[in-house]
Amino acid sequence: MQFIDQAKIEVEAGKGGDGIVAFRREKYVPAGGPSGGNGGRGGSVILVASENLQTLLDFRYKRRFVAKNGSRGGPKNKTGASGDDLLIEVPCGTAVYNRESDELIGDLTKPGQTLLVAEGGKGGLGNKYFLSNRNRAPEHALPGLDGEIKTLRLELKLLAEVGIIGLPNAGKSTLISALSAARPKIADYPFTTLIPNLGVVRKPTGDGTVFADIPGLIEGASQGAGLGHDFLRHIERTRLLLHVIDATSEDVVGEYNTIMQELQSYGRELREKTQIIALNKIDAVDKENIDLEALASELNHLSFAPVFIISAVTGEGLQPMLQQIWDTLDALNVKEEEEVIEVLGIGNKEI
Template identity: 75%
Template sequence: MQFIDQANIEVEAGKGGDGIVAFRREKYVPAGGPAGGNGGKGGSIYFRAVEDLQTLLDFRYNHKFKAGNGSRGGPNNCTGANGKDLTIDVPCGTIIYNAETGDVIADLIQPEETVLIAAGGKGGLGNKYFLSNRNRAPEYALPGLDGEIKSLRLELKLLAEVGIIGLPNAGKSTLISALSAARPKIADYPFTTLIPNLGVVRKPTGDGTVFADIPGLIEGASQGAGLGHDFLRHIERTRVLLHLIDATSEDIIGDYQTIQGELAAYGKNLATRPHILALNKIDAVDRENINLDELAIQLHRISENKVFIISAATRAGLDELMQEVWKILDEMNAVETEELVLMQS
């Protein structure tokens, strides 16, 4: 699947139908009078968030969307048919910007959340509307109004509870494949993952939690280097960051500091978000020459976060790691519930 997380499109709501000039001329209606109907309303354009879409790929080649026009009014005071509304489905987590001003129009997070983006034009008034004591036979009507036209920029930020981050080839894809049914491309060279991967990990209670494997970041990612600038935005919505560090690296402390520096430079409170550190690939480490426990202690002193020693490939240490993930999420949920209760009381 090709991953597209930004798109520019133009939407045009339908034009309202014209009102008409008409008079009643039946044989047995001596004072017929005006009978021109109003035009129908133009169709509006709505955006709806849906769960079965994961990318903005549908907008790569289709850039223009138009709703139906309203029909003109009819004789005998008949109002024209309204134009057909257009509902555009986008993935949950899509932000809709005004492309000209940069203002956020809508942020669609919840499934089936729907928002009006471009309103259809009003139908024109027929001459029946202008009947008065001073004007018994109006011979004019109004045209329908144009619908709104907007240039939009769509941006998708993945919705995941846990974001797996780290330098290229730290084992993020292997971890998400070990924890979920996701099957990302895995190889022994950097930048294997070119798109974010989502996987649903089951809690002991049976509930599903979405994990996101974010493509490898490098130094300078927050300034646009490598893949990081395109994908750092996807970390914004995650609640917990699981930072994987390659235990076979020659500079484990430096690797940790590189990623933390990029998170701090990017902002959005990423550097202060709850973190869990994991030294991965311990199955490939020469235990006789490398003291993993000592490295974990050093990382803990620097980061003040818990450090786990794991192997995603052999699943060693994953149970303890996941217990910590569930613990942090449960604590965050409890705090949010308490805050909600206080707000409502």
């Protein structure tokens, strides 16, 4: 299955049904008066977040969606039937933008969450609506209103708590395969990961946490170089970044600075996200000539983030790193709860 995380679609809500002109024509009912019914409402276009979809691939083949029109009114004051709403399923994590104004219309992050993107037109009024003391036999009605037409841009941003970032060939794919059941492509050349890979890592309590292996970033990624620009958006929703650095590199600190500069250039507070650093591939390091502890200390001093010396291949150092990830996520949960309490003003109240 292809991973498509952007799509452009056009949605058109249904037109409201026309009101009609009609009069009562019944035996023994003289001067029956107007009886033209109103038109029905046009159907609206509604997006629905679904757990069953993981990509926007469907929108590559169908890009125009039209809801049903409302029916015209009927005689004897009958209102026309409303057009059926058109429900369009999208993956959880889809952000919806107005393509013309670039305004964010909504963000669908939870299963079953809905978003009205084009409202159906109102039905026209029948002639019964225009009855008055001055006009006892109105002979005009109103047409239904057109439904909204919008061009939308859909962006899928993966829902993962931990984002694994780093330069190409840092060992990110090997790491996520070691931690979870994910089986991404692994090879000894750069850019083997062309799409984000998701893996569920089990906590000691049995709960699952989603990790996302983000395709390798390079210098200039925030301006479109390499693959990074297309996938930096997937880091936005993560709560914690696991920054993987190749310990066999000739310039470990330089690699760290390259990634941080790209996060800074991209904006959206990516650089401020909580990080844990993994100094990977220690199984391939010449430990007689490279002081891993000194490298870790230098990175810690530079980033103020905990640094772990690991090998995704042999599993060395993975458990202490995972424990730090669980502890950090728990701390972030507590912090977020406290912020909610403070915003709602429900703390420190006397009972």
